[in-house]
Structure formats: structure tokens, C-alpha cells
Amino acid sequence: MNEALAQTVRPAETTIESLTRERGDAAARLEAAEQALLDREVVATQIRMLYANLGTAFGGQLLGTLLVAWTVYDAASPWVVALWFIASIANQLSRLFLLRRYRATEPDAASAPRWGIYWLIGAGISGALWSSTLWLFFSPDAPQQQVVLMSLLVSVCGVAAALTSMHLPSYYTFLFATLVPVIARYVWEGGRHDLLVAFILSVLMIALWRVGKNFNALIERALRSGYANEVLSRRLESQNVELLRAKDRADQASRAKSQFFAAASHDLRQPLHAMGLFAAALSAKAHEPEVANLVTSISSSVEALEGLFNELLDISKIDAGKVRPEVTDVSVGALFDRLRMDFEPEAFDRGLAFRIRSRAAWVRSDPVLLERILRNLISNAMRYTMSGGVLVSTRMRGGRLRFEVWDTGMGIAPDDQSRIFEEFVQLANAERDRRKGLGLGLSIVQRLAALLSHPVGLSSRPGRGTVFRIDVPMGRAPVIRASAVRTEHSHADLGGRCILVIDDEASIVNGMAALLGSWGARTLIASKRQEAMERASEHGSPPDLIIADYQLRDGEVGPEVVADVRRLFGRDIPAILVTGSATPERLEEAKDMGHHLLLKPVMPAKLRTLIQFKLKEQPV
Numbered sequence: 314m315n316e317a318l319a320q321t322v323r324p325a326e327t328t329i330e331s332l333t334r335e336r337g338d339a340a341a342r343l344e345a346a347e348q349a350l351l352d353r354e355v356v357a358t359q360i361r362m363l364y365a366n367l368g369t370a371f372g373g374q375l376l377g378t379l380l381v382a383w384t385v386y387d388a389a390s391p392w393v394v395a396l397w398f399i400a401s402i403a404n405q406l407s408r409l410f411l412l413r414r415y416r417a418t419e420p421d422a423a424s425a426p427r428w429g430i431y432w433l434i435g436a437g438i439s440g441a442l443w444s445s446t447l448w449l450f451f452s453p454d455a456p457q458q459q460v461v462l463m464s465l466l467v468s469v470c471g472v473a474a475a476l477t478s479m480h481l482p483s484y485y486t487f488l489f490a491t492l493v494p495v496i497a498r499y500v501w502e503g504g505r506h507d508l509l510v511a512f513i514l515s516v517l518m519i520a521l522w523r524v525g526k527n528f529n530a531l532i533e534r535a536l537r538s539g540y541a542n543e544v545l546s547r548r549l550e551s552q553n554v555e556l557l558r559a560k561d562r563a564d565q566a567s568r569a570k571s572q573f574f575a576a577a578s579h580d581l582r583q584p585l586h587a588m589g590l591f592a593a594a595l596s597a598k599a600h601e602p603e604v605a606n607l608v609t610s611i612s613s614s615v616e617a618l619e620g621l622f623n624e625l626l627d628i629s630k631i632d633a634g635k636v637r638p639e640v641t642d643v644s645v646g647a648l649f650d651r652l653r654m655d656f657e658p659e660a661f662d663r664g665l666a667f668r669i670r671s672r673a674a675w676v677r678s679d680p681v682l683l684e685r686i687l688r689n690l691i692s693n694a695m696r697y698t699m700s701g702g703v704l705v706s707t708r709m710r711g712g713r714l715r716f717e718v719w720d721t722g723m724g725i726a727p728d729d730q731s732r733i734f735e736e737f738v739q740l741a742n743a744e745r746d747r748r749k750g751l752g753l754g755l756s757i758v759q760r761l762a763a764l765l766s767h768p769v770g771l772s773s774r775p776g777r778g779t780v781f782r783i784d785v786p787m788g789r790a791p792v793i794r795a796s797a798v799r800t801e802h803s804h805a806d807l808g809g810r811c812i813l814v815i816d817d818e819a820s821i822v823n824g825m826a827a828l829l830g831s832w833g834a835r836t837l838i839a840s841k842r843q844e845a846m847e848r849a850s851e852h853g854s855p856p857d858l859i860i861a862d863y864q865l866r867d868g869e870v871g872p873e874v875v876a877d878v879r880r881l882f883g884r885d886i887p888a889i890l891v892t893g894s895a896t897p898e899r900l901e902e903a904k905d906m907g908h909h910l911l912l913k914p915v916m917p918a919k920l921r922t923l924i925q926f927k928l929k930e931q932p933v
Contacts (some may be wrong), residue, residue: 350422352801355536357425359459359479362532363432366476372406373472374439377465384461385450393449401442408435429480436483440490443469447495453502463510470521473624478525479532488525492518518607590783638679638765642788645674645707645714648684652705654922656691665697666702674707675788676714682761683785687716689754690781694720701778713784724775735761810928813849815839815861816891825860828917841865842874844879855882857928863910870908887927891915 367703379400386394411431420428446462470491477484492514499511599710649669660667676683687705701721708715734755748878762769762783773779812829816822817840826836837852839845842865859878861871875888890903893913903910909923 333799351540352538353422353425354540355533356424356429357420358536360425360429360432363429363477363480364412364415367408370472370476373469375402377443377469378402380465381446381450381462385446388458389450389451394724397442397445397449401781404435404438404442408432411435416777429483432480433483433486436477437485437490438618440487441494443491444494445762447498451498453583462884463495463514466495467517470518474521474525474528478528480530481525483528484525485522488518488521546627559672570790577833601812630737638682640677640679640765642675642791643683644790645671645676648680648687649705651684652687652691654926655688655919656703658918658922659695660703664696664700665695665898667695668702668704669910670704670706672707674714676785677763677788678767678785682765683767686758686761686767686783687718689758690718690783693754694718694722694779696783698722700780710784713786716783716785717780719778719780721778724777725773725779729906730771730773807924807928810834810858811837811852811854811856812924813837813839813845813856813859813861813878815841815845815859815865816872817841817862817866821862832921841867842869842877845874845878849878849881855886857887858924859886859888861888861890863890872902872908875908889923908925 378398382394382398415428443466446466447459450458450462452458473484473487477487496511496514496518499507499514504761528548551552649671653669655668657667691703691705698720699722703721704717704719706719708717732801752879759769765785768784770814771779772782807829810833812834814822814825814829814836815838816825819840822838822840825836829836837848837856839848856878859875861875863871865874871890875886875890879886885907888906888908889910890908891913909927911920911923
């Protein structure tokens with residue numbers, strides 16, 4: 314019977330899609346013997362997933378080892394560098410040998426934990442080798458070398474969260490073996506800047522610990538529910554209740570995807586949001602070049618992680634059918650104004666020209682999805698354009714308005730033009746630099762364009778540049794009644810402004826207060842409605858702006874608290890809502906109330922731009 318049950322609960326293949334396909338409380342309906350077998354199968358599958366990722370991990374570890382050796386070869390003893398390099402390569406080759414043995418053995422559920430211990434030992438050795446770089450090659454007189462080594466360690470730990478967190482003992486062993494000795498090294502140095510770096514690394518380690526723990530919880534529950542549903546489906550077939558089974562599985566699948574996206578959008582973004590705020594606040598106070606370089610490296614890592622999470626979640630939602638277009642008449646002028654506001658600063662920082670040429674027109678499309686398509690195309694153009702610029706234009710083509718995004722980048726060879734819309738394809742990123750994304754941007758463009766029935770095309774000349782085109786049906790401009798025009802006042806400085814911050818996460822409130830304070834603003838902080846009302850009343854006058862988290866504790870929501878503060882003073886105080894999950898319902902609610910909605914983690918530059926925009930009509 315046990316053998317037959319094992320065949321029932323063991324799936325043919327484990328993928329991310331299969332993990333999210335079926336979830337629920339089915340495991341609670343299993344008998345004790347089935348529960349015990351289920352536990353063994355879950356552990357065995359987690360270890361199978363661990364070994365399946367070894368090939369990817371080996372490539373990253375090998376590249377990192379080469380980068381470290383190249384960085385320090387002329388600043389340390391050649392013998393020490395050579396011994397460290399040989400030890401690192403030997404460790405990685407031993408893990409390849411372990412993978413070969415694992416595949417040859419094909420261990421069953423009973424022997425799988427032993428292979429997990431083998432992996433854990435290798436993870437500990439890898440972590441010790443990585444952390445040893447800051448002890449063997451530490452040079453107080455070479456801050457650039459420290460920045461490179463720190464960036465590599467942060468990148469390796471971030472990748473480990475995605476590749477090994479399904480087996481928590483191995484992930485924790487690697488994370489702590491890598492970062493704890495490095496933190497100890499900076500504490501040992503004892504300088505003020507060294508202690509600051511140790512503190513930042515401690516915050517980063519805690520954030521990565523939480524990310525790995527949340528990923529593991531999602532995977533484990535998905536595995537348990539998926540296996541349990543297989544057992545229950547067999548029971549339902551024997552009882553000839555196919556209709557009830559299909560309904561139950563459909564409901565569980567729907568709950569699974571909703572829970573997965575909600576957890577990923579909130580739990581994984583919270584620590585990134587707080588880290589970004591703290592890093593930006595530190596950058597305003599760090600005047601020493603080496604400290605500023607370290608803070609900049611942390612901020613870059615946070616921005617890269619934000620991009621990776623956004624792309625992964627977006628493409629998962631599209632494939633799961635969670636994205637439904639809401640087609641309406643869209644103003645091209647308003648759309649381009651938003652794009653200009655966001656991309657002109659980035660183009661300036663990159664030394665590129667950014668121009669928009671368009672006519673006053675309206676098109677029929679989903680405004681959110683169309684803007685996302687254009688943002689992805691513009692971001693892609695800027696990312697691969699080293700000199701020259703990017704041009705966004707429109708022209709009429711057979712009853713449709715054609716949007717075009719031109720760049721003066723490296724261009725795309727004819728043989729590669731059909732491949733660039735595939736997932737994870739990056740033609741100019743052979744080193745897999747994650748600052749350039751995952752290679753999902755154009756894949757998301759193609760999926761959204763197909764969803765909207767907007768044809769996408771491209772033309773390119775290698776060495777000269779590329780133009781992407783998307784054709785959108787024409788729309789009608791709505792009839793707008795004349796209204797009084799108010800005079801706007803622009804204030805680039807936040808000095809003298811009072812901002813009420815409402816969030817139930819202490820780390821985010823403190824980080825936001827530090828960031829806004831560094832910009833010259835006065836902050837009132839609150840964690841719930843009662844505190845917000847008390848702080849506002851004590852202040853005696855309405856705040857100039859409210860920044861509120863959408864979901865607070867005890868069932869409170871940000872929009873309702875904002876409405877109460879507005880009623881207290883009898884005026885429409887500008888407000889920004891921050892959320893970890895920008896569902897269509899939340900976007901519509903924020904739009905109806907006149908709020909702007911920001912998705913966590915919020916980058917400081919974007920936050921400041923939006924604050925200045927919201928304060929334009931508010932006199933000091």
C-alpha cells in the first residue's frame with residue numbers, strides 16, 4: 314500500500330507553475346500514515362529542486378571566483394590568491410561530482426535527507442571561502458577593492474536566496490557563513506565607518522534571511538497542498554464525484570495564485586522598501602568617499618532586486634491569466650507627459666538625449682498596460698544605448714496610431730531579431746549582469762501587446778540602432794467642461810513642509826522619517842488611525858502631504874485614514890498611497906480618491922519627484 318501511495322503523491326515534474334497550480338487545505342484531510350509519507354516526499358522534492366539548481370549555481374560561483382582573483386591578484390600575495398582560487402575551484406568541482414553521484418543514485422524519499430546534509434556541508438565550505446576574501450584580501454587603503462568584494466558577496470547571497478532557499482538549513486548555513494565573518498571583520502577594524510558598514514551588512518543579512526524564509530514557506534505549502542490534492546483526487550475518482558473534484562481543484566488553484574501573488578508582492582517587497590529608504594538616508598549623510606561608494610553599491614543592489622521581482626511577478630501574472638485589459642480612450646499627451654517626467658532624469662544621468670515627438674491624439678487601449686509596454690521599450694532602449702539618445706514618436710498608419718521607440722544603440726542582427734522576445738534572452742549580456750534585468754522585458758511587451766491585440770514590430774541595423782513599433786487603434790477625446798485654472802507653484806525644496814507618514818512597519822516609518830528629514834521636511838509619524846489623528850491634531854494645522862501604507866494592522870486601510878485626516882481639517886490634503894500589491898481594484902480606488910499609488914519597494918528618486926509634483930499647488 315505504501316508503495317502505491319508513493320506513486321500517487323510523487324509528481325512527474327516539479328516546476329514553479331506546478332507549485333502554484335494547486336494549493337489549499339487538502340493536506341489537513343489526509344490520514345496519519347499519508348501525512349508521514351507526505352512529509353518525506355516534500356523533503357525529497359525540496360532536495361531534488363536544490364540539486365536541479367546546481368548547474369546555475371556553479372556558473373555563478375565560478376564567475377565570482379574569477380572576478381575575485383582578478384580584483385586582488387596585484388594587491389595581495391600571489392601565493393595566497395592562488396591557494397584561495399584553487400580551494401574555491403576544488404570546492405565547486407566537488408559539488409559537481411556530488412551532483413553526478415546524486416543523479417546516478419536517484420535516492421528515494423527515505424535517503425534524501427542524507428543528500429541534503431552533503432549539500433549543507435558544501436554550502437558551509439562555500440560560505441567560508443567567500444567570507445575569507447574580506448579577511449585575506451582586506452586593505453583599508455583600497456576602498457574600491459572593498460566595494461567590489463562587498464558587491465560580489467551581496468550578489469552571491471541574493472542569488473542563493475532564489476536557488477537554495479527551498480532547503481532552509483543549506484541556505485542559512487551559506488548566508489551566515491558568508492556574512493557573519495565579514496561583519497565581524499568590520500567590527501574588528503573598529504573605525505566609525507567600519508562600524509557603519511557592519512550595521513548595513515547586518516540589516517542586509519536580516520532582510521535576506523526573511524526573504525529566504527518566505528520563499529521556503531511558499532514552496533513548502535505549495536508542495537504539501539499539491540501532493541495532497543493528488544491523493545484526494547484519486548479518492549474522488551474512486552467515489553465517482555468528478556464534478557465536485559473539478560470544482561474543488563479549480564477553487565484551490567484560484568486561491569493558490571491569489572495567495573502566492575499577494576505574499577510575493579507584500580512580504581518580499583517590505584524589506585526591500587525599508588532597505589532602500591535607509592540607504593538613501595545614509596547617502597545624504599555619508600561624506601567620506603569610501604562610505605558613499607558602499608552605500609551606492611547597496612542602493613544599486615536594491616534597485617536591481619526590485620527590477621527582478623517586478624519582471625518575475627509580471628510575467629507570472631500574465632501567464633496565469635490574472636491580467637485583464639480595461640480598454641478605454643487614452644490621451645497620448647498625458648501618457649507622454651508621465652513618460653517624460655520619469656525618463657528625462659535617467660537619460661540625463663546616462664548622458665543621453667531623450668526626446669518625445671507626438672501629436673494631440675487619443676487611442677483605444679488599456680492605459681496601464683499600454684504605458685507598461687512603452688516603459689519597457691524605453692527602458693530597454695536606454696539600457697543598451699551607450700551614446701546618442703532615445704526618441705519616442707507617433708505617426709498615423711491606416712487608421713491606427715503607431716508608437717515608435719528609436720535608439721542609437723548597438724542594434725540587433727537579423728538572425729537574433731526573432732529571439733529577443735523569448736524569455737531570459739539578453740543578446741548583450743553574456744556575463745548575466747543582473748543590473749540589466751532578467752531578459753523578461755521584451756517578453757512582457759509581447760505578451761501584453763498580444764493581450765491588447767496591438768501588433769508589435771521592429772527594425773534594426775547592427776551598429777546603428779533599433780526602432781520598435783506598436784500599432785494602437787484610434788480613440789475619441791472626451792468632452793471636457795471648462796473649469797477654473799489654478800496657478801501652480803513649483804517647490805524643489807521640501808524645507809518648511811510637514812508630511813504625515815502612516816505605516817505599521819517600524820523599520821519603514823523610521824527609514825521614511827530619516828529620508829524626508831534629509832530633504833528638509835518635518836515629519837509626523839503614526840502606525841494607525843488613532844495615532845494619525847492625534848499627531849495631526851497636536852500639529853495644529855493640516856500637513857502639506859500624507860504618505861500612507863495601503864494595508865495597516867487591525868483591518869485599517871490607508872485610504873480611510875487619509876479621508877479621516879482630511880475631514881479633521883476640512884480640506885483635500887494631497888496623499889500618496891504605498892502598497893505591495895497594485896491590483897486593478899486598488900489602482901481604481903486610488904484614482905477615484907485623487908491619490909497616487911506607488912508600488913514597494915519605492916526608489917527615493919521616484920518618491921521625491923512625486924512629492925514635489927503633489928506639493929505644486931500647496932503654498933508653503
